[in-house]
Amino acid sequence: MSGDRPADPALTLRTAYEAASAVVAELGDEESWLPTGCTGWAVRDLVLHCLDDARRGLVALHTPCEEPVDRDAVTYWSDWRPEAPGAANGRRWARVNASMFLDFGQLRDLYTETVTAAGHAAASADPAARVTTQGHVLTAGDLMTTLTVEATVHHLDMVVRLPLAAAPSAGGLAAVRTTLDGLLGRPAPPWWSDTHYARVGTGRAALTDAERAALGAAAHRFPLFG
Structure with a gap:
């Protein structure tokens, strides 16, 4: 894994x-229909997708496991490729279920x-404990980091049409x-901002010709996950 794990993964999450x-707290019904960075x-x-992800994390943090760890905070993402089987069905499921909230405030509060x-469950968990999620075993600390990455990437997705919204942490x-450095196997060009790297690294934005030239042979690996 390239770089350092968060010193306190629970606090970072x-x-x-x-x-x-x-961001979500400031949204009304009209804003809830704006497009995002997710196709x-x-x-x-x-918001519904992020709710489900937080719920998954809450369950995982209360599901101890004795099996050996088979993923860390970086390799967890190796299964997540753009247009993986079932991706379209997952998008459709979120659309249908989110539309069932006639009052967006109910979804926002949930x-x-x-x-x-x-967040409270993460603070109470032993980062070294093993937990299970998505068919894999991780330490609780690495699970927290994956949840942080998911929340942050989707925060950027959420605000593409909300220019006054708060930035990710x-x-x-x-x-x-x-995480992206770990998947790439080397640091990205240092002049890339965190936001730009997040977008190109996850397929939200395409690499320019100059960026492909700077990356060399590693360019074909983009997006690193999606």
């Missing part, structure tokens, strides 16, 4: 969730209370950069 919650999803669809609970962006 909590600050990432707090930053995202600050086919409006803001409310993405998201806020769930990420708050997940610095710790969350650092976790994304470290």
Whole structure:
């Protein structure tokens, strides 16, 4: 893994969730229908997806496992490729279910209370304990980092049409950069901002010809996950 893991993965996760919650808390029904950086999803669809991810983390943190670890905070993402089987069905599921909330405030409040609970669960967990999620075994600390990365990337997705919205946490962006460096096997060009790296590294934006030249043979590996 390139770079350093967060010194306190629970705190890093909590600050990432707090930053995202600050955006969601300001959203009304009209804003909930704005497009996002995720193909086919409006803001409310993405909020539902993030709610489900926080719920998954909450369950995982309370599901101890005795099996050996088979993924870390970087290799966890090696299974996540653009347009993986079932991706379209997952997008459709979120759209249908998010539309069932006639009052966006209900979804907003459910998201806020769930990420708050997940943050508390992370603070109480032993980072070295083994937990299971998505068919893999990770340490709780590495799970927290993957949740941070997910929350931060989707925070950037959520605000593409919300120019006045709060930015992701610095710790969350650092976790994304470290994860992408680990998948790339080397640091990205140092002049790339954290936000730009997050977008090109996950396929939200395409590499320019100059960026491909700077990356050399590694360019074909982009997006690193999606």
